Amino acid sequence: MQEKRILIVEDEPRIALALCRALEFPSGGARQVEISPVAETALSKIQRQAYDLIITDLRMPGMSGAEFLRQVHNLCPDTPTMLITGFGSPDVEDLAQRLGAAYMAKPFSLRCFVEQVDRIVAGEEKKHSAPLHRDGHGR
Amino acid sequence: MDADSAGPRAAMADAWVTFRLGSQVYGLPVAPIEQIVPMVTITPLPEIGEPVAGVINVRGRPVPVVDLRRHVGQAQAAFLLDTPIVLSHIADHSLGLVVDEVLDVLILAPGDLIAPTQILPSELGQAPVIAALARMPGGLGLLLDPDHLFGPEQREALTRAAEMLPQLAAKARIPGGDSGAGA
Numbered sequence: 001m002q003e004k005r006i007l008i009v010e011d012e013p014r015i016a017l018a019l020c021r022a023l024e025f026p027s028g029g030a031r032q033v034e035i036s037p038v039a040e041t042a043l044s045k046i047q048r049q050a051y052d053l054i055i056t057d058l059r060m061p062g063m064s065g066a067e068f069l070r071q072v073h074n075l076c077p078d079t080p081t082m083l084i085t086g087f088g089s090p091d092v093e094d095l096a097q098r099l100g101a102a103y104m105a106k107p108f109s110l111r112c113f114v115e116q117v118d119r120i121v122a123g124e125e126k127k128h129s130a131p132l133h134r135d136g137h138g139r
Numbered sequence: 140m141d142a143d144s145a146g147p148r149a150a151m152a153d154a155w156v157t158f159r160l161g162s163q164v165y166g167l168p169v170a171p172i173e174q175i176v177p178m179v180t181i182t183p184l185p186e187i188g189e190p191v192a193g194v195i196n197v198r199g200r201p202v203p204v205v206d207l208r209r210h211v212g213q214a215q216a217a218f219l220l221d222t223p224i225v226l227s228h229i230a231d232h233s234l235g236l237v238v239d240e241v242l243d244v245l246i247l248a249p250g251d252l253i254a255p256t257q258i259l260p261s262e263l264g265q266a267p268v269i270a271a272l273a274r275m276p277g278g279l280g281l282l283l284d285p286d287h288l289f290g291p292e293q294r295e296a297l298t299r300a301a302e303m304l305p306q307l308a309a310k311a312r313i314p315g316g317d318s319g320a321g322a
Contacts, residue, residue, distance in 0.1 A: 015246060018154030018169045022244065086151065086248040106248035107275070110154065113246070 003030045004121045005049070009042040009056040009068060010035065010084075019055070022110040023117060031121075039063035046075055052121045058085035058092065069099040080120045084108075151252060155245050155273070157280055158225065158238040161213050164280040165238075166245070166273065171228045171285050175241055178222040187300045190293045194304060195235055197226065201304040203297065204235040210288075229285045232297045247273050252282075 006023060010016035016035045023033045036042035039056070040063055046054065054072055058065040069081055081101040085092055088105025096103035102120055104113060119125045155166035156175075181193035181204050192206040204224065209215050216239065224235040253272040258279075267287040273280045289297065
């Protein structure tokens, strides 16, 4: 099975490491996971390297996860994305949908997280195709 | 301590391994946890005393084991073949924590966290070992601060154990376990 390359953008290092560890002990296919604590750095990575999935936190210092996803959409519109947040609400879920991202609100189990990642990289969850708006929420 | 105190804030920045002791759910941060293995033979080492219940063989290395049920003041329960041992690095020591059942690994949201003093009696609520309480599937969990899991005397016992273990292990012929923990 082809190795799946995943980028995690998360400013909390212990959360980033836990997500990374969960994905690096695969139940199925192999995954290569990179972490970026800053959205701006992640954008540079995306310009150099293609990913099978890009996961971002919503609230981060500097560029928000929402703005990051808008730029990702411009750079690589076909790459699946996932928005995770500790401040889940119907508004944020709606924002994720408009940004074309899968959505996961804390609290969540790492087992569920890995299952959702697997579904996305296997193409079982289609990327939303709704148009992007610049009046979204976040940060 | 209020809801914005260091405990709950720190809790939000961690992923938590949740486990059950009796009917109570607890959590420990993922970072100090190395591996979870099924029960292996625990060789009692009464020379060392509390909190060390005995020693196991982890890939040829003797590792002290703490019965976490007894450590938190619950009645001792029989160890079964599938009773998990949480191999951790806590208080500068590698040790195994025996728990009843490992439940999950959770990433928590700020809204799920409660300062201990909001719910627990003041003496318990101010205990540094409890970093925060958290609403979890299955009820309210106690999130433990590994830096305060053991008191000074217990830390001394763990240090003594670390110094004595190689010698005691050789004398006691600690058997190798299975499922990755043993030699």
